[in-house]
Amino acid sequence: MADADADTRPNVLFLLTDQERYDCSASEGPPVETPAMDRLSSEGVRFERAFTPISICSSARASLLTGQFPHGHGMLNNCHEPDAIRANLPDGLPTFSEELVAAGYDLTYTGKWHAGRDRTPADFGFSYLGGSDKHHDDIDEAFREHREVRDVPIGEVELEEEIYTGDDPRDGENGTFVAAKTPVDVEETRAYFLAERTIDAIEAHADGDRDDPFFHRADFYGPHHPWVVPEPYASLYDPGEIEPPASYAETYDGKPRVHENYLSYRGVADFDWELWAEALAKYWGFVTLIDHQIGRVLDAVDEHGLAEQTVVVHASDHGDFAGSHRQFNKGPLMYDDTYHIPLQIRWPGVADTGTTSEAPVHLHDLAATFLELADVPVPDDFDSRSLVPLLENGGEPPANLDWRDSTFAQYHGDEFGLYSQRMVRTDRYKYVYNGPDIDELYDLEADPAELRNLIDHPAYEDVRRDMRDRLVDWMEATEDPNRVWVTGVLENAS
Known part of the structure; x- marks a missing residue:
């Protein structure tokens, strides 16, 4: 006889990547091998119109925790930088993790944090299981110890095929580290280590005597640059066979001046396609490396008999230019390359398998999703x-159910300083408000690469007005503090 008091709420396994492009695991995307992500898509729901609320790590991760747009939680740029607006989230903000703990969930966490300089996952209800190092976080030394045990200490490995930004892409004296091949074994990569710690957590939950459901979050440190991968991933993709994306034809004609300025700021103004293809091959290899580690985690869920009781979610905090528009990293450029994110959710027995959803959704909608899965009311905030x-x-x-037909995003500046942007996107059009410069309007059906700014095109006058109205509605609905003066600017614009 079944236990009438048994907790039937599902476990949740949340797999978050860092700067993973949407198209890498999309069916119509480039030829990147992602069997584990494809498996989640075939066994669950793939969201084709999922977007981050902001393309900055700390801000996006804070939104994920708090269920708020960045202007609500106040972490407007990266918390580790000297010019951080907030080093940590303000006290008193509800977070999905603390709500889950209060509701009886057992929370564990591995990997990257980057949502606070001093406050760690433990301050938000998680038991932290390791995996961090000096990449924006210094929560523990677990990964360093892992490498030392295997006699390949971090910092004592000779890399090959290195690429840097700047005047000399092979000289790391002044530029940013972009990509390289590492001689270490796959088992010595951080991606493997994070998967191993996640598998340990799954085994502990399966073998434990607790009846409460678990929530485990695994935050992979990639494919954020530097794109450093071992064999076989370093040579998995032939740079000579990688074609430039359509957006590589970018001229910046009619675009905000900061777009072209960013080429020099990021140090890639002189990168040609041959160099970009070499770097992009490493990025794709990094994606496949992480995907294979996700596959190991999914296999562990199956092996321990937890698949039917566990909701599995894969998403990324935001995307990456990786050569699109000839750009590196991210910044005050609100193209889909960095705002469109992958999102797959597998929920056995509930979500139809092999389903694609066209509904527009945000990354931080996962905060409310996790709470409803746990039968926990969503905070009004x-x-x-x-x-x-x-x-x-x-x-x-x-x-x-009244569901919006657009998404809303914003940007407040990272190391570039404060630079106010707001964006509204429907299935066909995108409007970007740029406080310091010309606004942008794109017809995504006619111009999916977002090359032609139509903001002044007379044939798009009605579209321009409609998209401005939508943007005002989003700013009003979310109590965006900039709505007071931006609304007037947009309503009075020609």
Whole structure:
């Protein structure tokens, strides 16, 4: 006889990558091998219109925790930089993790944090299981110890095929480290180590005597640059066979001046396609390396008999230019390359398998989703909407549910300083408000590479007005503090 008091709420396994482009695991994307992500898509729901609220690591991760757009939680740029607006989230903000702990979930965490300089996952209800090092975080020394045990200490490895930004792409004296091949074994990579720690957590949950469900979060440190990968991943993709994306034809004609300035700022103004292809091959290799580690984790879920009781979610905090628009990293350029993110959710017995959802959703909608999965009320402070109704309805909003037909995003500056941007995107059009410069309007059906700014095109006057109205609505609905004066600018613009 079943235990009438047994907790039937699902476990949640959340796999978050860092700067993973949407197209890498998309069916119509480049030829990147992602069997584990493809498996999640075939066994669950793939969201085709998922977007980050901001393309900055700390801000996006803070939104994920708090269910708020960045202007709500106040972490507007990266917390590790000297010019950080906030080093840590303010006290008193509800977070999905603390709500889950209060509801009886057992929370564990491995890998990257980067949502606070001093406050760690432990301050938000998680038991931290290691995996951090000096890359924006210094929570523990677990990965360093792992490498030392294997006699390959970090910093004592001779890299090959190195690429740097700057005047000399082979000279690391002044430029930013972009990519390289490492001679270490796969088992000595951080991606493997994080998967191993996650598998340990899964085994502990399976073998434990607790009846409470678990929530485990694994934050991979990639494919964020530097794109350093071992064999076989370093040579998995032939640079000579990689074609430039359509956006590589970017001229910046009619675009905000900062777009072209960023080429020099990032040190890639002199990169040609041959160099970009070499770097991009490493980026793709990094994606496949992480995907294979996700595959190991999914196999562990199966082996321990937890698959039917566990919701698995894969997403990324934001994307990466990786040569698109000839750009490196991210910045005040609100193209889909960095704002469109992968999102797959597998929920056995509830979400239809092999489903694609066209509903526009945000990364931080996962905060409300996690709470509804746990039967926990969503705090009023959240700007987040649960995806559970979509998962239960073949990926589409139920007829009685009013679901927006657009997404909203913003940018406040990272190391570039404060630079105010707001963006609204429908399935066909994108409007970007640039406080210091010309606004942008793109027809994504006619111009998916976002090469032609139509902001002054007379044939798009009605579209321009409609998109400005949508942007104002988003700013009003989310109580964006800039709405007071931006609304007037947009309403009075020609």
